[in-house]
Amino acid sequence: MQLLGRLLNCIFKYISKLINKSINFDNSYEKTLKAGKNRSLIIKGVVWTVYSIISLKIVLIGGFPNDIYTKKPSYAPKKTITRESIYDRNGTLVADFLNSDGLYVNPKMVKDAKLLQHQLLEIFPNMNPDKLYKKLTRKARFVWLVRRLTPKQKYSVNALGDISLNFIKAKTRIYPHENLMSHILGYVNVDNIGVSGIEKKFDKKLSELEKPVHLTIDARIQYILRSEILKMMKLTSAIGGTGIVMDVTNGEVIAMTSLPDFDPNHPNKGRKNFLNKATHAVYELGSTFKIINSAIALESKKVSIRDVYDATKPIKIGKFVINDYHAQKKILSVPEIFIHSSNIGSIKMIMDVGTKIQKEKMQELNLLEPLDIILPERAKTIYPKYWRKTETATISYGHGISVSPLHLVSAIGAVVNGGTYYKPLFIKDQIAEGRTVFSSKTSRQVRKLMRYNTTNGSGKLTNVQGYLVGSKTGTAEKPKNGGYDKKALISSLVASFPMHNPKYIVYILIDEPQPSPITNNLRPTGGWVGAPVAAKVIEQIAPILDIYPVDENNPAIKRAMKIPPPKNTKTKINGQI
Amino acid sequence: MINMLSRSDKSLVARWWWSIDKPLFKKIILLMFVGILISITAPNYNNEKVVGITTSINKKYLLFVLLGITTFLFFSFLNIKWIKRIAIFGGFALIITLILMQFIGIEKKGAIRWIQIFGFSVQPTEFVKPIFATFSALLFSAQYKNLKIPGIAMSFGLFITFAILFIIQPDMGQTILLTAIWVGQLFVVGLSIQGVLYIMLLVIIGIITAYLFMPHFQSRIDSWIMPDKNDTYQVDKSLQSFADGGWLSFKWGSGTNKYKIPDANTDFIFAVIGEEGGILFCILLITLFTFIINAMLKQVRKQDDLFIMLAILGIAIQFALQTAINISSTIGLIPAKGMTLPLISAGGSSYIGISMGLGLIIALTRRRDIA
Numbered sequence: 001m002q003l004l005g006r007l008l009n010c011i012f013k014y015i016s017k018l019i020n021k022s023i024n025f026d027n028s029y030e031k032t033l034k035a036g037k038n039r040s041l042i043i044k045g046v047v048w049t050v051y052s053i054i055s056l057k058i059v060l061i062g063g064f065p066n067d068i069y070t071k072k073p074s075y076a077p078k079k080t081i082t083r084e085s086i087y088d089r090n091g092t093l094v095a096d097f098l099n100s101d102g103l104y105v106n107p108k109m110v111k112d113a114k115l116l117q118h119q120l121l122e123i124f125p126n127m128n129p130d131k132l133y134k135k136l137t138r139k140a141r142f143v144w145l146v147r148r149l150t151p152k153q154k155y156s157v158n159a160l161g162d163i164s165l166n167f168i169k170a171k172t173r174i175y176p177h178e179n180l181m182s183h184i185l186g187y188v189n190v191d192n193i194g195v196s197g198i199e200k201k202f203d204k205k206l207s208e209l210e211k212p213v214h215l216t217i218d219a220r221i222q223y224i225l226r227s228e229i230l231k232m233m234k235l236t237s238a239i240g241g242t243g244i245v246m247d248v249t250n251g252e253v254i255a256m257t258s259l260p261d262f263d264p265n266h267p268n269k270g271r272k273n274f275l276n277k278a279t280h281a282v283y284e285l286g287s288t289f290k291i292i293n294s295a296i297a298l299e300s301k302k303v304s305i306r307d308v309y310d311a312t313k314p315i316k317i318g319k320f321v322i323n324d325y326h327a328q329k330k331i332l333s334v335p336e337i338f339i340h341s342s343n344i345g346s347i348k349m350i351m352d353v354g355t356k357i358q359k360e361k362m363q364e365l366n367l368l369e370p371l372d373i374i375l376p377e378r379a380k381t382i383y384p385k386y387w388r389k390t391e392t393a394t395i396s397y398g399h400g401i402s403v404s405p406l407h408l409v410s411a412i413g414a415v416v417n418g419g420t421y422y423k424p425l426f427i428k429d430q431i432a433e434g435r436t437v438f439s440s441k442t443s444r445q446v447r448k449l450m451r452y453n454t455t456n457g458s459g460k461l462t463n464v465q466g467y468l469v470g471s472k473t474g475t476a477e478k479p480k481n482g483g484y485d486k487k488a489l490i491s492s493l494v495a496s497f498p499m500h501n502p503k504y505i506v507y508i509l510i511d512e513p514q515p516s517p518i519t520n521n522l523r524p525t526g527g528w529v530g531a532p533v534a535a536k537v538i539e540q541i542a543p544i545l546d547i548y549p550v551d552e553n554n555p556a557i558k559r560a561m562k563i564p565p566p567k568n569t570k571t572k573i574n575g576q577i
Numbered sequence: 578m579i580n581m582l583s584r585s586d587k588s589l590v591a592r593w594w595w596s597i598d599k600p601l602f603k604k605i606i607l608l609m610f611v612g613i614l615i616s617i618t619a620p621n622y623n624n625e626k627v628v629g630i631t632t633s634i635n636k637k638y639l640l641f642v643l644l645g646i647t648t649f650l651f652f653s654f655l656n657i658k659w660i661k662r663i664a665i666f667g668g669f670a671l672i673i674t675l676i677l678m679q680f681i682g683i684e685k686k687g688a689i690r691w692i693q694i695f696g697f698s699v700q701p702t703e704f705v706k707p708i709f710a711t712f713s714a715l716l717f718s719a720q721y722k723n724l725k726i727p728g729i730a731m732s733f734g735l736f737i738t739f740a741i742l743f744i745i746q747p748d749m750g751q752t753i754l755l756t757a758i759w760v761g762q763l764f765v766v767g768l769s770i771q772g773v774l775y776i777m778l779l780v781i782i783g784i785i786t787a788y789l790f791m792p793h794f795q796s797r798i799d800s801w802i803m804p805d806k807n808d809t810y811q812v813d814k815s816l817q818s819f820a821d822g823g824w825l826s827f828k829w830g831s832g833t834n835k836y837k838i839p840d841a842n843t844d845f846i847f848a849v850i851g852e853e854g855g856i857l858f859c860i861l862l863i864t865l866f867t868f869i870i871n872a873m874l875k876q877v878r879k880q881d882d883l884f885i886m887l888a889i890l891g892i893a894i895q896f897a898l899q900t901a902i903n904i905s906s907t908i909g910l911i912p913a914k915g916m917t918l919p920l921i922s923a924g925g926s927s928y929i930g931i932s933m934g935l936g937l938i939i940a941l942t943r944r945r946d947i948a
Contacts, residue, residue: 012730012734015730015733016727016729016730016733018772018775029721029722029883032721032766032767032883033880033881033883033886035767036765036766036767036877036883036886036887037877037878037886039764039765039767040765040874040877040878040886040890041878042764043761043764043765043874043890043894044871044874047867047870047871047874047897047901048867050901051863051866051867051901053910054863054901054904054905054908054910055859055860055863057908057909057910058819058851058856058859058860058863058904058908059856059860061816061819061820061851061908061909062819062820062822062823062824062851062855062856062859063823063824063856
């Protein structure tokens with residue numbers, strides 16, 4: 001402490017000495033006074049210089065707006081953001097951009113909060129009175145009350161004449177159909193910037209280039225698909241559902257829904273439903289893959305539609321024993337394998353074809369690649385890294401590979417349309433570029449199988465008189481703790497119509513349906529919960545889509561749908577691989 | 578007023594009236610008047626939709642203005658003896674207040690600069706500046722009147738005490754003002770060129786030290802040197818405001834940038850004036866400030882008493898530099914520095930502090946032959 005005191009004393013003395021040296025003490029009081037007056041003139045000069053520079057700079061900033069000071073982009077006035085509309089394939093408006101005022105309160109200006117609360121509740125009956133009162137009395141100058149006012153509400157608020165209430169002019173994206181196309185359209189954030197779906201993909205086109213977007217979606221069909229799936233979800237207490245309607249002749253998606261969905265007008269309320277389960281989620285979709293399996297087998301020419309396989313005994317693959325759900329315990333022909341959805345038969349068929357061809361065809365059908373669509377929500381498939389006999393066997397009946405519903409639908413489209421794969425399209429008037437994957441003969445034969453499944457197999461409930469519906473059901477258990485959960489099902493159904501010249505695919509997936517009266521309290525399989533939905537959808541949409549009913553007893557159609565009798569007996573594979 | 582008071586009248590008010598520097602007094606009153614007009618139209622705490630002036634005047638501000646004018650008039654009546662007493666007493670009282678403030682003060686935006694008195698937040702720093710200028714002038718003149726008193730060294734001690742108390746708040750802007758007052762007085766009493774160079778060196782070292790050790794100060798300098806890489810929202814909006822105003826503007830009360838500029842009614846009020854009054858009005862206002870400073874400096878040269886001369890000079894330097902720093906910050910000429918525009922910015926302590934300084938100047942410049 002003493003040392004510090006000395007040190008400070010020393011510094012103080014040194015500074016005093018320095019100052020005394022710097023100032024001329026020889027000057028008397030009068031001389032100092034005189035010198036001071038002269039020196040104050042220097043200070044005056046400095047003041048005048050500084051103030052002149054300041055004035056000059058002000059003139060430069062404000063007087064010459066083209067000067068570099070105002071060219072800086074950060075305070076250049078921003079262009080008002082516009083956003084063009086989105087239409088469906090028939091020109092129905094599905095996303096609009098409107099002026100809408102927001103309402104805020106300046107609580108500092110509120111005179112009588114109780115009265116104002118009462119007045120506002122008359123205009124906005126849905127408001128929570130307590131929360132509103134808190135907003136009106138908060139210590140702030142700006143509190144949002146309503147983000148979007150209707151013109152009528154604005155008029156009523158204006159009529160109150162309360163000085164504490166103010167409007168902010170804003171432009172808002174409006175989706176007149178609310179939830180109808182939520183996952184396709186996506187939504188925009190508060191700054192009107194696209195966050196998901198079409199809004200994100202075409203953000204620049206809609207806002208900067210100001211060009212509208214026309215979708216391939218048909219709002220009417222979308223409505224039918226969505227409401228029919230919702231009904232089935234309710235009847236079976238399911239947690240979700242997915243549906244797709246696709247034009248198989250060019251890949252255009254006519255309708256697509258993922259339920260539960262959200263209202264893009266209020267995206268924050270539907271946060272937990274943002275996942276697009278049609279394009280962004282992958283599942284082991286199960287037996288619907290047997291359509292692809294049959295097509296691959298028939299295309300390879302190593303399996304004929306007239307072949308028969310021994311399905312009497314379960315197959316042992318490694319540690320696992322694979323059995324049939326609808327076990328027939330007999331020798332099955334290829335069409336019988338299809339309609340009884342025999343896993344044993346499917347494995348034996350693909351074993352005759354081999355892993356290499358199976359993988360090649362899967363690749364050509366885009367089942368191993370990420371979904372090739374314009375929507376930003378694209379699923380990546382999950383398939384085995386080491387693809388050998390075991391994997392080939394399970395993939396034949398739709399297990400051990402996870403794809404999105406839209407992956408499967410576009411692949412099946414290639415099977416039924418004569419063999420051409422088209423990637424799914426969402427934008428109208430795009431040129432569809434296809435690639436041939438199957439021969440037209442294979443396609444014709446699989447179409448017979450699908451029709452046979454509707455008339456004699458698991459898809460009986462899909463039949464709609466006159467529209468020659470072909471189908472395949474799929475009931476998969478959800479993976480759980482390394483095994484499968486027998487209670488949590490993915491029950492799905494693929495239908496296509498009309499089978500003599502397929503035009504559309506309807507895909508229905510019900511997520512975790514429960515046994516209920518509509519399934520006769522039986523296991524809610526694809527045949528029970530998917531098929532009736534598909535039938536109702538086809539019944540309603542076929543007339544809209546200009547598909548005319550045909551006479552199913554017409555000899556030409558009967559010939560086209562005829563299943564050839566079995567010929568060969570292949571029993572060489574006897575349960576051991 | 579002029580006709581009411583006859584030269585032969587020997588009352589207190591009459592003697593006061595005939596002895597003061599009337600041109601300076603009138604200019605100060607004019608500036609106060611302009612300040613009140615701007616305070617009615619410019620600040621953003623008034624809702625623009627309120628009709629009628631009576632509801633839109635901030636009552637608190639009106640109180641400050643009344644207190645400020647009272648302070649101004651009260652100090653302008655003081656005689657030299659009382660000024661000296663107030664300087665000495667006030668100087669010590671403020672040192673104690675500033676030390677106490679470290680314990681009982683209010684922290685706002687990371688700085689302890691305010692104490693609570695009768696429900697008002699008072700910033701003692703604002704009163705330090707005129708008191709320090711007077712006290713320091715007294716010490717300086719003591720050295721020359723009686724060489725046995727180490728007046729300059731004592732005044733240096735006073736300066737360092739206040740400077741330390743300012744830096745620990747921290748308040749770099751006021752420290753700069755305080756330094757300018759003291760160095761200005763030192764310069765006028767005959768600091769050699771060598772001394773000027775020494776002090777300039779010290780100031781540069783001080784700025785570098787502050788830059789290195791005070792992150793707040795550092796970010797201000799950074800955003801001034803490299804506006805592209807830093808957040809310059811406040812200054813950008815301020816510049817935009819001048820550009821929106823143009824040469825001639827008559828948008829009193831209806832400017833829009835004040836809702837976007839933080840501190841639009843205090844540190845950045847000049848930007849609001851720029852938008853609502855236009856460039857020509859800004860230049861006129863700056864001219865008024867310059868005339869007031871000029872009149873003060875003119876008085877400096879008239880005085881025959883070293884104490885009076887240095888006291889006027891100190892207060893004039895404070896007034897001139899504070900105005901210059903405020904306006905320069907607003908127009909992006911220097912890094913943004915929180916400082917009020919004398920008699921125009923909202924802020925009670927600042928208004929009353931400035932009024933006190935100006936009152937002292939009027940009192941100091943009274944003609945002794947009449948008074």
